[in-house]
Amino acid sequence: MTEPASLPASLAPWVESVVGTIQVARDASHARTNSQVWEVTSRTGRYFVKVAPKAVFYTRETRAYGEAVRRLGYANAPALKNSSAELLALTLTAVDGEPLKSEASPARRRAAHEQAGRLLHRFHDALPNHEAQTEAANAVEATVAGLEKHLAAASGHLSGTEADMLRHLVSTLPGLRPLLAGLLHGDFWERNMLWNGQRCALIDYERSTPGPLVADFVKLATAVWPDHPELGTALFAGYGRTLSAVEQQALVAFAAADAASALAYGPRHGDTHVTARGRRTVERLAREGLR
Known part of the structure; x- marks a missing residue:
């Protein structure tokens, strides 16, 4: 040995x-x-x-x-x-491929997102909606309950007006239940999509947990789709459906919670990418919501 x-x-x-x-x-x-x-x-x-x-x-x-x-x-x-x-x-x-990069050709990047959408749908369906509803409700409650802690930690990176905006958006979550639920990947974004030029593979499931399905789209919706809406279109084509009107509202609320978390975590750990994502989300929410 x-x-x-x-x-x-x-x-x-x-x-x-x-x-x-x-x-x-x-x-x-x-x-x-x-x-x-x-x-x-x-x-x-x-x-x-x-x-x-x-x-x-x-x-x-x-x-x-x-x-x-x-x-x-x-x-x-x-x-x-x-x-x-x-x-x-x-x-x-091991599976073939490298983490999907933003510099990949537009056609290949769209193909990867469409394939990733198909894979995510299969993953979500591993836990039926009715079996995941209790834990999804708990996830919503935890998101709302944890907001003030994140806002306090991020206070040096948010104005009072911005913090109040995030509070308002996150406070809408309980009224949007029940959301479609299943088994979340939990860290669904391009770093965990391996692309070998023809095929996409998903990796890294340590944050997988039952919850509202829309929560799995937050990172892409805040970090990628603002500049590349065509990738969101491709992903949902693979996923087999678009978000409902209620899920769209929930996506905005979860993005607000994610922004507070990012601005609490990023500066404390010297993670400039997470900090920038949180800051950009706040500014975009203030300007236009999350369309």
Whole structure:
């Protein structure tokens, strides 16, 4: 058994029991302190090993693989090779492709979004609406209840008028229930769409949880679609339906909550991209809503 330098000694024996002797290991973590991901190669293939930062993320991701990911089809998502609750670790098969980039050709980017919409619909349908309604209602309540904490943390980046606007928009959420519900991906945006030139695959399910389906569209609606509305059109063509009028209202409210969260998180962690997304959303909501 080998002990690759980039794979912790506490993790390597378990990984090799799953995939065989490791030939190559590479740190593939995201640029944040709690990300622990490695790409490993053995005689049996190429894999990714992921250690969840918290037990709740491990539970969410293993549930997603057990209940929903298999619905996406071969090569459209990784497969769970094995998992360890003790280590909070998962070994996943690798799928071809790189995270979708904004500089991809317009035609390929549209194709990727349309395929991603089809995959997301399959994922959402893994949990029927009636089974997800209680947790969706809880998610709405948590969004409303958590707003003041985010606004307090973001106070240096919001005017009083802007904060009141966000409060008003988020306060409309309870009146919009019940929203269509299912199993959310939880982090649905281009970073988690792998594109190999012909096919889109979805990855990263640690934030998957039951909730209102519209919540899965917030990141794209605030960060991508303002400049590229054609990508929203393509995604919903793949998804098989557009948002209802009530879901459109809910999308605005969830975007307002996301902006407050982004302006609380981004500056504190030095994440300029998250901060910019939050700031831009606030300005756009103040100017025109989220159409």
